[in-house]
Each structure stands twice: as structure tokens, then as C-alpha cells.
Amino acid sequence: MSETMANDYLDCLLNALPADSWNSGAQDRLDWLRRLRNEAIDQAGRLRFPTVKDEEWRFTDVSPLAKLPYKPAQKTSALRLSDIQPFCIAESAHRLVFVDGFFSPDLSRLSKDNQFIIGNLAAPTLTKTPLAEAHLGQHVQFRDNFFAALNTAFLQDGALIVLPENCAVSAPIHLLFIATQEQTTQYPRCLLIGERNSQATVIEDYVALGANAYITNSVAEFSLADNAQINHIRVQRESGSAFHLASSAVALEQDSQYRSVSITLGALISRFNLDVEFNAQAAECTIDGLAMIAGRQLADTHTRIDHAKPHCTSHQQHKCIVDDSSHAVFNGKIIVRPHAQRTNSSQSSRNLLLSGKAQIDTKPQLEIFADDVKCAHGATVGQLDNEEIFYLKSRGLNELIARNLLTYAFGAEVLDRIPVPSLKHTLEQAILNKTTQNS
Amino acid sequence: MNINQNPIILNVDNLHASIQDTEILKGINLTVRSGEIHAIMGLNGSGKSTFAKVLAGHPDYHVTQGSIQYEQQDLLELSAEERAQAGVFLAFQYPIEIPGVANSQFLRLAYNTVQAKRGKEELDPLEFDDFVREKMKLLEMKPDFLDRSVNEGFSGGEKKRNEILQMALLEPKLGILDETDSGLDIDALKIVAKGVNHLHNTGNAIILITHYQRLLDHIVPDFVHVMEAGRIIKTGGKELALELETHGYDWIHNDQKRAAGAST
Ligand SMILES: Nc1ncnc2c1ncn2[C@@H]1O[C@H](COP(=O)(O)OP(=O)(O)O)[C@@H](O)[C@H]1O
Numbered sequence: 039m040s041e042t043m044a045n046d047y048l049d050c051l052l053n054a055l056p057a058d059s060w061n062s063g064a065q066d067r068l069d070w071l072r073r074l075r076n077e078a079i080d081q082a083g084r085l086r087f088p089t090v091k092d093e094e095w096r097f098t099d100v101s102p103l104a105k106l107p108y109k110p111a112q113k114t115s116a117l118r119l120s121d122i123q124p125f126c127i128a129e130s131a132h133r134l135v136f137v138d139g140f141f142s143p144d145l146s147r148l149s150k151d152n153q154f155i156i157g158n159l160a161a162p163t164l165t166k167t168p169l170a171e172a173h174l175g176q177h178v179q180f181r182d183n184f185f186a187a188l189n190t191a192f193l194q195d196g197a198l199i200v201l202p203e204n205c206a207v208s209a210p211i212h213l214l215f216i217a218t219q220e221q222t223t224q225y226p227r228c229l230l231i232g233e234r235n236s237q238a239t240v241i242e243d244y245v246a247l248g249a250n251a252y253i254t255n256s257v258a259e260f261s262l263a264d265n266a267q268i269n270h271i272r273v274q275r276e277s278g279s280a281f282h283l284a285s286s287a288v289a290l291e292q293d294s295q296y297r298s299v300s301i302t303l304g305a306l307i308s309r310f311n312l313d314v315e316f317n318a319q320a321a322e323c324t325i326d327g328l329a330m331i332a333g334r335q336l337a338d339t340h341t342r343i344d345h346a347k348p349h350c351t352s353h354q355q356h357k358c359i360v361d362d363s364s365h366a367v368f369n370g371k372i373i374v375r376p377h378a379q380r381t382n383s384s385q386s387s388r389n390l391l392l393s394g395k396a397q398i399d400t401k402p403q404l405e406i407f408a409d410d411v412k413c414a415h416g417a418t419v420g421q422l423d424n425e426e427i428f429y430l431k432s433r434g435l436n437e438l439i440a441r442n443l444l445t446y447a448f449g450a451e452v453l454d455r456i457p458v459p460s461l462k463h464t465l466e467q468a469i470l471n472k473t474t475q476n477s
Numbered sequence: 478m479n480i481n482q483n484p485i486i487l488n489v490d491n492l493h494a495s496i497q498d499t500e501i502l503k504g505i506n507l508t509v510r511s512g513e514i515h516a517i518m519g520l521n522g523s524g525k526s527t528f529a530k531v532l533a534g535h536p537d538y539h540v541t542q543g544s545i546q547y548e549q550q551d552l553l554e555l556s557a558e559e560r561a562q563a564g565v566f567l568a569f570q571y572p573i574e575i576p577g578v579a580n581s582q583f584l585r586l587a588y589n590t591v592q593a594k595r596g597k598e599e600l601d602p603l604e605f606d607d608f609v610r611e612k613m614k615l616l617e618m619k620p621d622f623l624d625r626s627v628n629e630g631f632s633g634g635e636k637k638r639n640e641i642l643q644m645a646l647l648e649p650k651l652g653i654l655d656e657t658d659s660g661l662d663i664d665a666l667k668i669v670a671k672g673v674n675h676l677h678n679t680g681n682a683i684i685l686i687t688h689y690q691r692l693l694d695h696i697v698p699d700f701v702h703v704m705e706a707g708r709i710i711k712t713g714g715k716e717l718a719l720e721l722e723t724h725g726y727d728w729i730h731n732d733q734k735r736a737a738g739a740s741t
Pocket residue numbers: 496497499501519520521522523524525526527528
């Protein structure tokens with residue numbers, strides 16, 4: 039795409055910026071927010087719309103996005119609870135629902151006796167929280183990420199979770215983002231602030247009603263203070279015609295533990311950036327991912343783990359299953375800074391090709407500047423094993439079932455790490471169904 | 478050697494089979510009647526596992542000559558899964574590990590698939606659980622083994638027991654056990670032998686592939702065949718295994734030479 043096209047795209051978007059509550063009126067207390075958005079608008083203007091000439095976007099051509107007139111989504115007539123029922127998660131006592139990016143109090147479920155803050159970022163009481171100002175836009179690198187800059191420029195509703203010191207939330211928190219409109223862009227946003235010794239499980243879930251083409255441009259920021267422990271399950275099950283562009287940024291303080299499982303099933307083109315930053319010693323992260331795609335889908339995952347401090351541990355397992363003419367991209371960067379001694383890091387990228395026309399590009403990138411470190415990494419690309427298929431057939435299973443079972447088993451290792459049984463079960467079924475359809 | 482007029486389960490006639498254009502089986506003849514136990518012995522590389530895999534329908538092997546009749550059907554016309562459904566069972570010399578598939582899930586899927594094809598009753602997870610645990614007792618298997626992935630991280634002995642468990646569930650007409658005794662200590666061997674004897678009856682037949690006489694102390698064969706270079710070069714009763722144990726495989730060659738010398 040030419041630069042003019044890119045700038046036209048941005049102009050077109052910025053003209054469409056709605057006059058929302060944050061821009062209107064003299065709300066001095068929101069100066070910081072206006073500043074943040076203005077800076078993001080400037081950055082989005084400075085950064086170009088990425089093309090395949092950019093190293094970071096080499097395999098992922100997002101030009102189809104700019105060709106379509108995706109205007110910001112509008113607030114729509116309310117959905118009913120029955121519409122979202124299929125997406126609800128039995129174990130979760132706390133649910134925030136966003137329809138096309140807009141918070142829906144009616145569909146959300148919040149228990150009254152909360153020991154923690156949960157709600158819409160744009161709600162005046164929440165925006166006032168000094169913590170929101172201290173963290174919003176401070177972790178995601180929107181200064182070198184065009185789509186994160188756009189998301190920040192369009193910032194309106196979003197999920198805010200603040201876990202006070204020593205607060206342990208046992209039931210999973212479900213953040214449900216539902217897309218319902220054709221040819222629009224939604225800008226979901228999440229901010230989680232976990233204070234010292236806090237614990238929670240958060241499900242960030244992107245779904246669609248119908249098979250619309252639309253754009254989701256989302257940003258999630260997670261900040262974990264000393265000894266905070268957060269499970270983060272991210273599910274991308276957008277419509278098969280959608281575009282999904284997302285960034286997650288995680289900041290870890292001392293002894294904190296961040297465990298995430300990211301599942302990518304939907305969208306025609308998707309790009310997920312996950313950045314984890316170790317800001318203090320002895321923190322740990324486990325980030326696992328599974329992308330299972332078919333047809334002409336493209337799923338790109340870029341992760342970056344920055345061991346900026348000594349004595350931290352990171353484990354990563356990323357798996358892709360590609361069928362038909364689909365294309366999966368994985369780029370996993372691990373940086374170990376010069377003083378980050380006694381870093382322990384492992385990364386594994388395993389890929390299953392189910393069709394001769396499918397494509398995998400996997401690139402582990404280790405940049406190690408410290409000497410006393412333990413770093414292991416590996417990448418494999420393979421097909422289903424004929425001896426395994428024969429073994430199953432010799433027990434009476436037909437070829438199709440044997441192949442489906444083995445494909446499912448390949449992905450199950452990642453699904454098994456989801457600590458929410460009903461969600462795990464739903465995703466297992468989704469993967470089994472997807473396998474069956476593709477065969 | 479028994480004189481058995483039971484129906485023929487398997488009739489292999491002049492079987493030749495190749496892998497990647499290399500001929501491995503060079504004219505095997507074998508008749509197995511129901512109620513019989515046949516042992517096939519022979520040095521490493523003589524083609525025993527190849528024969529077993531050809532019977533089970535492994536796609537890498539091509540039959541270039543000869544025929545296999547199984548229960549009045551042309552076995553070579555059937556796919557691997559159809560053979561299993563029709564009652565052919567191979568206990569693998571090297572059982573395959575399948576990470577991510579729980580043993581319980583796999584066993585139930587196999588059991589129900591085969592039951593459905595045979596027009597018999599399928600079991601729901603709870604019923605199956607009771608059923609499989611009963612069978613596991615016979616093989617003295619630990620219950621936790623149901624929750625583990627198929628063969629993943631199993632010891633050699635556990636893998637072999639898992640094969641026999643599958644045989645117990647699928648109730649084959651023709652069980653082919655490829656070196657099920659290798660790598661088993663004597664206690665495990667006795668357990669496996671007890672399991673096999675328990676499954677054996679006048680309505681089915683077993684082919685035991687083994688190197689060692691010690692298995693045949695516990696599962697007594699009606700016939701012993703010696704394989705070499707893709708052929709069965711000698712057939713006898715159970716005493717043949719003892720003679721092999723005492724004299725080694727070279728003895729057969731000398732024996733054959735003597736026989737050849739005597740006849741001229
Ligand atoms: N995939 C293969 N390609 C070529 N030769 C093979 C292959 N598999 C087995 N063979 C050969 O076939 C012969 C018989 O092997 P096998 O049936 O495993 O013997 P056994 O079970 O009696 O030890 C051996 O010489 C072996 O090297």
C-alpha cells in the first residue's frame with residue numbers, strides 16, 4: 039500500500055472519531071486521558087500502515103483491511119441475554135460484555151459484594167481511579183505499533199479490573215467481546231491491575247454473531263505487582279470473514295506469576311502481539327498458544343519476552359495446526375539483557391501441516407546478552423504420523439476418525455492448560471468439529 | 478501335534494510382500510484353524526513382523542503374489558480398520574505412543590466402534606469404565622493408567638500389557654502377538670500369558686511371534702514354525718521350540734542337510 043493510501047485511511051478513520059463523553063464537556067479530571075488519546079493520534083499519524091515490506095509484517099499482508107470502508111461501530115439496539123447464552127461460561131461469576139466495543143450493563147453480570155474493582159473503563163467513577171491513569175497506555179508499545187496507537191486513539195469503553203492487595207478472586211472473570219455489525223471496526227480495550235499478592239483468572243473472549251466481515255482492533259494491558267498471580271485465557275473465535283488485530287502487554291514485578299493460554303480459531307486475517315516485560319527479579323511467565331486454522335485463514339502470532347531483570351523464568355509453547363490453504367506465522371522473540379543473569383527460558387514451536395497447500399512460517403528469535411542463563415528452544419513442522427494412524431486403524435477406527443483424533447491430540451496439550459473446565463470442554467468440541475469439517 | 482478339523486480361520490498361500498520394492502516375504506504358506514495356537518520363531522530380520530503387519534493391513538507393504546483367506550473372505554480386499562472390525566488383532570512389537578489421547582478415551586472409542594460394526598451394544602463412559610476396570614484386573618494393571626495418554630511414558634512391560642488389554646476388549650478371532658514377551662520380566666510374562674490363555678478358546682486362534690521358549694512354557698502352542706528369509710522353513714509341534722532352544726537355529730540347516738543327504 040502506498041503512503042497516501044495509508045494516510046487516507048487514517049484521515050478517514052479520524053474524521054469518524056465520535057464525539058463521546060470523554061471529548062465533550064470540561065472534565066478537567068480527564069485531561070490525562072485526552073492527552074493520551076491525542077498522543078496516540080499523533081503516533082498513528084507518524085507510524086505508517088504496515089506493509090509486507092516491514093520486517094515485522096513480512097508474512098502478513100493487511101492491505102485488504104484498508105480497502106474496505108470500515109467505519110467505527112455504532113452503539114446498537116440491545117442484544118438479549120439469550121443471544122449471548124452460547125458464549126457464557128458456567129464457572130464465571132463475573133462477566134463484562136461489550137457489544138461491538140460498547141459496554142452492555144444489561145448483559146454483564148457483576149456480584150455486589152466485590153472485593154475488587156471491575157467495570158467499564160469509561161464509567162466516570164472508574165476513570166477517576168488514579169491507578170487507571172498510572173497504567174492505561176503505559177504498558178502497550180503504541181509508539182511503535184500502528185494498530186495499538188489506533189486503538190488508543192479511539193479509546194472509549196473497555197474492561198477495567200483492579201485487584202487490591204491480597205485479594206484473591208476464585209471464580210474466573212469473563213470479558214466477552216461480541217461483534218454484531220458488518221463492515222465496522224470495534225476497539226476493545228482491557229486493563230488489569232493486580233496489586234501485591236492478588237490472584238485471578240481472566241478470560242478475554244472475542245466472538246461474533248453471524249458471519250460478518252468487520253475489524254477488531256484490541257489492546258489488553260496487564261500489570262502484576264509483587265507476587266501477584268494471574269491466569270489469562272485469551273480466545274479468538276471471531277467470524278471467519280473478520281480481521282483481528284490485537285496487542286497484549288504484560289508487566290511483571292517481583293515474584294509475580296503470569297500464565298496465559300491463547301487460542302486462535304477465527305478471523306480471516308489475525309495478528310496477535312504479546313509482549314511480556316520482566317521489570318523485577320524472580321518473576322515467572324508461562325505463555326502457551328494454539329492456532330488452528332483452515333480455508334484461506336492467516337493467523338500471525340508475534341511474542342516478545344523481555345528478560346530485563348535477573349532470575350526470571352519464562353516458558354512458552356506455541357502450536358499451529360494448518361489445513362487447506364491456510365497460513366500460520368509465529369515469531370517468538372526472547373531477549374535476555376546483559377545483567378539478566380540466571381534467566382531460565384524455554385520456547386517450543388510445534389506445527390502440524392494437514393494439507394500440502396498450507397503454510398507455516400516459524401521463527402524463534404533469541405537475543406541473549408547475559409552469560410549465566412539457561413535457554414532452550416526448538417521448532418518443528420510435521421505431518422500426522424503414518425504409524426500412529428495405522429495403530430489407530432488397527433484398533434478399528436476409520437481413517438477420518440484416526441486423523442481427527444490425532445489432530446485433536448496435538449492441540450489438546452495446549453487446551454489442557456486452560457484452568458476453566460467448561461471453557462476447556464467447549465474449545466475441545468470446537469476443535470473436534472473444526473477437524474471434522476475440514477476433513 | 479493335534480489333529481484338528483475345526484473351521485479354517487486363516488489360510489495364507491504363497492504370500493510374497495515387498496516394501497519399497499524390496500521383497501521381504503518370499504512365499505509363506507500357513508493354515509490356522511479355530512482353537513489353535515501357532516508359534517512363529519526365527520532370527521531377527523527373518524520377516525516375522527513384516528508378516529504380522531501384512532496380516533493387519535499396514536499400507537507400506539505391498540502383496541505382490543499369493544493370497545490370504547480369512548474366514549471365507551479375501552483379507553487383502555479389506556482395509557486395516559475393516560480387518561480389525563472383522564476380528565483380526567495385532568499386538569505390536571513396538572506399540573505406538575500417542576500423546577494427548579487419554580487411554581480411556583482411545584479404548585472406549587475402539588471398543589464402541591468395533592461393537593457397532595459387529596452389531597453389538599455400545600457402552601457409555603460409565604459402563605465402559607466398569608467394564609475396562611474388570612479386564613484390567615486380569616492383567617494386574619494400575620487404575621491410573623486409564624488417565625494417561627496412550628502408551629506415553631509407559632515402560633516396555635506396561636505397553637505390552639496395554640496391547641493385551643486391547644485384545645481383551647476387542648475379542649479377536651485371530652490374535653497376532655508380535656514379541657509380546659520381549660522385555661518382560663518373568664512375573665509380567667506370567668501375567669500376560671495368563672491373560673492370553675484366558676482369552677483363548679475354541680472359537681478363536683492365536684499366532685505368537687517369539688524368540689524364546691520361555692513364553693511357550695506358559696502358552697502352549699499346537700504348532701511351531703521357523704521363519705527364515707521370508708519363508709517358513711520348518712514346522713513342528715511344541716517340541717520343535719525346545720529343540721531350537723537347545724541346538725540353536727543353525728541346527729535346522731544341519732538337520733535339513735542331513736535329511737537331504739538321507740534322501741539321496
Ligand atoms: N521399511 C523397511 N524398508 C526396507 N526394509 C525393511 C523395512 N522394514 C523392515 N525391513 C527389512 O525386512 C526384513 C524383515 O524385518 P522384520 O519383519 O522386522 O523381521 P523380524 O520381525 O523377523 O525381526 C529385515 O531385513 C528388515 O531390514
